[in-house]
Amino acid sequence: MKPVIELRGLRKSFGATDILKGIDLVLDEGEFLVFVGPSGCGKSTLLRVIAGLEAAESGQVLIDGHDCTRAHPSERQLAMVFQSYALYPHMTVAQNLSFGMRMRGLSAAEIAVKLERAVRTLKLEPFLQRKPGELSGGQCQRVAIGRALVQQPRAFLFDEPLSNLDAELRLHMRVELAALHRELGSSMIYVTHDQVEAMTLADRIVVLRDGRIEQVGAPLDLYRNPANAFVAGFIGSPAINFFPAAALPTRAPAGAVQLGVRPEHWHCVNLGEPDAVPARVLHVERLGPLSYLYAETRQLGRLCLQLPGDLRVNVGEQLAVQPQPGWVYGFDAQGLRVSADK
Template sequence: MGRILLENVTKSFGDAQVIPPLDLVIDDGEFTVFVGPSGCGKSTLLRLIAGLEETSSGTITIDGLDVTQVPPSKRGLAMVFQSYALYPHMTVRKNIAFPMRMAGLSQAEQDKRVMTAAKSLNLVDYLDRKPGQLSGGQRQRVAIGRAIVRDPTAFLFDEPLSNLDAALRVGMRLEISEMHKRMQTTMIYVTHDQVEAMTMADKIVVLQAGVIEQVGSPLELYRSPCNLFVAGFIGSPKMNFITGTEAANRHAHTLGVRPEHIAVSTQTGAWTGRVSVSEHLGSDTFLHVHETGLADTLTVRTNGEISFKHGDIIHLTPREEMVHRFDAAGLRIS
């Protein structure tokens, strides 16, 4: 089990309220990602759930039990930190066994669980090393191992991949996803990287300035972002925003068009512009187009075979059914 309920939770540091009253339901077995720019309160929210920060008001319930005043270790949660937070003076074996030792489990049980975790995380050969002798990816695995052995009701991940290099990050992302599929335990994952959010989540919670902007599955957020912030945050490259007469023609204040929903032609199209830079990624080409009269720059995503030079005039046509419309307050018009 692992159903987490936040009701009217707030958090203030001194006079500054970083989390205004907030409600959230995380269902059992769900992989939930908190995403948002840095300083949006996503880590604070996770730490409130963990019990590392005290709530200023409101209640947190885990499986029907009010845990608002319960110390972190008694909430049955396990956390993986951004810096891994391994105990540098203990071997990998002792690191993994530490929470069990604190819980007073028998030595035999500890050994058994350490071995099981080590096997599933490919750490068997490293059990007697200290964290300082491990690579970043291995340290990450130890941190996960330390979380797994506690058999928690939910896992909390605080930006666990941001200290890894790009290649490892993709690998670990997959491993964590597989782990979730296998264990079916509730997981809450904090990241600022919308790619991680999109690829891993069952449910994404987009936060800004402590406020939940939208909650939904990755595709819901991608297909129907409820406001300009979510529209701009989810998707890469960023959605293009167009204001002015073009928007007014479609009875909106702002239009949002994703780069991948614009067709390019050398002959004809709805809009015309001049190519400033074209970035060739191999599989794709990103065109940055100026002088369209719509926005400073329009980003267009086309296939990798297309090639334009700086200064080329091109014609662009949006896919009408994929154009998002927003009102003056930035809210979606459906």
């Protein structure tokens, strides 16, 4: 598969603070790559370095095999969509979409062709004569995407584009973005703090921490086979339960000092069964088809468990739980994955 963007040993600092600490990564043709990680991990800075909005201290940014590390943003053939829509409030949607093309001196005929394609793709026909103040947040974001689309870039760069929208609109826009990617077949890099967006949109997820890549892989690969405790704790919602390996020694792989079991990988058992853990229910969140149960145990500390929604459990009740076979992850003293008990 042909690389569109290749990063080699990319480093970036602000003063004495190192933000990116040697990033090596490839975005393939047509791939949807998502950057995730906690605040301050460097994901937005990395996107801005790719776009040319920040200068790297060292390393290379290659686009279609050409070294663009020092190239001006306008020379990179990349289009960026920001968290804030950055639309001109005094212009109509049509004017916002065509403004960049007019500034670059494109002919009226060429502008019309590109504008028609973007409007049709994003279903913006009813809004062309409206101004941003007359649009919803989701409609404004579609216009911002359309403004990038008319550039016909080699790759789209999205910097948390849905974070200003409410939950229902975020869901709607996720579906639209996924459909847009399928229709265009374009290469895309997407930054988000929302792992649901990452899991549902990405071909591959890049998990960042403290300016370094912790793991790269398909969403379900990261979920099923995290490389370390950080990735295991970051991917999955609610978060994985961690506890000392000595608290459940029969399930601990060799070399493990810490174990992890996701909330969905427990079941209720009789107290006398092997590895049964007595637990007292502290809180229950009933969500219909499933419930999240928060329990206190002497053996493992507090646990979050995902159980069937029709299981009737009340606060204060005593029960016994057990990890499902094959889903106990072991991590060594450095947090590196040892194995699961598979």
